[in-house]
Amino acid sequence: MPECLVFRVPTRHPADISGLDALIESGAVAPDEIVAVFGKTEGNGCVNDFTRPLAVMALEAALGARLGVSPATIGARVALVMSGGTEGGLSPHLLILARREGPAGEGKAAKGKALAVGTAFTDDFLPEEIGRMAQVRATAAAVRRAMAIAGLAEVSDVHFVQVKCPLLTSARIQEAAARGEGVATHDTYASMGLSRGASALGIGLALGEIPESALDDSVIGTRTDLYSGRASASAGIELMRNEIIVLGNAPGWSGPLRIAHRVMRDGIDFPAIQGALADLGFPGAGQLPPEAAERVLALLAKAEPSGNGLIRGRRHIMNDDSDINATRHARALVGGVAAAAIGRTDLFVSGGAEHQGPDGGGPVAVIGRVVA
Known part of the structure; x- marks a missing residue:
């Protein structure tokens, strides 16, 4: 019977993994149990916020060293969602999510349902697909896969879906142009919003909040009446795919x-x-x-x-x-x-x-x- 573990640790700077190390050293969590990490980093949250990839690199290197695999292997299987910007009084920190497996009947079973987590990834997007229906549909499919992994058969049991999505840079725009392809926008900052919007619409499509008949490229970023009440998307320069974390309460999971x-x-x-x-x-x-x-x-x-x-x-x-x-x-x-x-x-x-x-x-x- 699986259990979802959640740990919250402070960070002193974007590359600080001392809190993660302390958890592993204490035996609170094993590195191979970690399936996702949320992070708040103290960058500007805009196109050139390099605190996000710095944090991802540090986490991949730390977990890779613990497991004896390459950082790329960690990046391929652990969803690392770094959100830049801790304005006001927000505190930089990491949320570490783990899935601990146990034999059926072992441990304290939840009364009814307990916190469940599932992750999934899309393939890398081409620059011309970002902020368009290709991203919407790929996100919806990945959300459904993550729900299945979490044992969330009912969409009403899903309470939050986090996506980390890519953005356009000048180099990516030029790469598409060299192949004769146009992109959704030439404004790199605006591309963040379009990518987040397409990802959120994909979540809404997967959860039955938005009908597919209402969706096309023209509504992305314009139809504010179309939205998901459980979607959260954060765009970054550090990836070209969508990384999806689905959280809900599912039967068959244990823990408090x-x-x-x-x-x-x-x-x-x-x-x-x-x-x-x-x-x-x-x-x-x-x-x-x-x-x-x-x-x-x-x-x-x-x-x-x-x-x-x-x-x-x-x-x-x-x-x-x-x-x-x-x-x-x-x-x-x-x-x-x-x-x-x-x-x-x-x-x-x-x-x-x-x-x-x-x-x-x-x-x-x-x-x-x-x-x-």
Whole structure:
């Protein structure tokens, strides 16, 4: 009977793997049990955020050395999702997810369902496929594979799907042009949003939230009414494929961990976060007390400034600031609201929520240790 383990460790810099080493040395987790790592790194979260590939390289090298395999072998089987940007009070950290196998009937079985994890990967995309229907369809297929690996037969049991997706660079655009192919955009920053959007629509397609008949290249990045309430996508320069992590509550898994989600209607939707906490049995009023906060293994959220420049009818300037990118403002805003609810700042808040929740909002999920 499998069990999903989740560990949260702080980082001193993007290449810091001391927390991972300490977990392995203590026997808390074996390196071959690790299936995915989420990370918040302190870069700018934009095209030239090289803290993300630096963290990936450090993790691949560390796990490869432990297992006696090449870093490339680790990269081929472990989903490494690094999200740049820890604006405001957000704390850089890693979330390490492992799958521990046990004989049937061994260990404490969950009452009903327990936290389950599944991962899958698409093939590498050609530059001209990024931000287009090829990426949507490939993502949907990979989500379904990850669900099957996790034993999540019902889409209603899926609570959060994280995707790491590629972006376009000038070199990638030129490579496509040399073959006579056009790309979705020549704006490399805009390509991040299109890639995230296509990935999110693929998640929505796989989970039955969006009908395939509503999808074509023209809706990607434009139809804000088409979205998934469980999708989170982060774009980076360090890959050309989509890496998918599906999290849900599944029968046949053991352990005390569960996941719940809600959809924030805007960046200050404190009640949505409290609702996800309440679904897991946490206190529903005010900030969690310290002992309850420590039972929260992870908070995962998306952040995006509204396109109309308003939050509940009042003007914000996130889209008008030429000095600080709007997604950086949004991460700081949502990070502050989430930290106020949880009572901690080591939270996975990712910017850029195209088709990931309603315009100006986004999904929020909480992984917690449930007390019987």
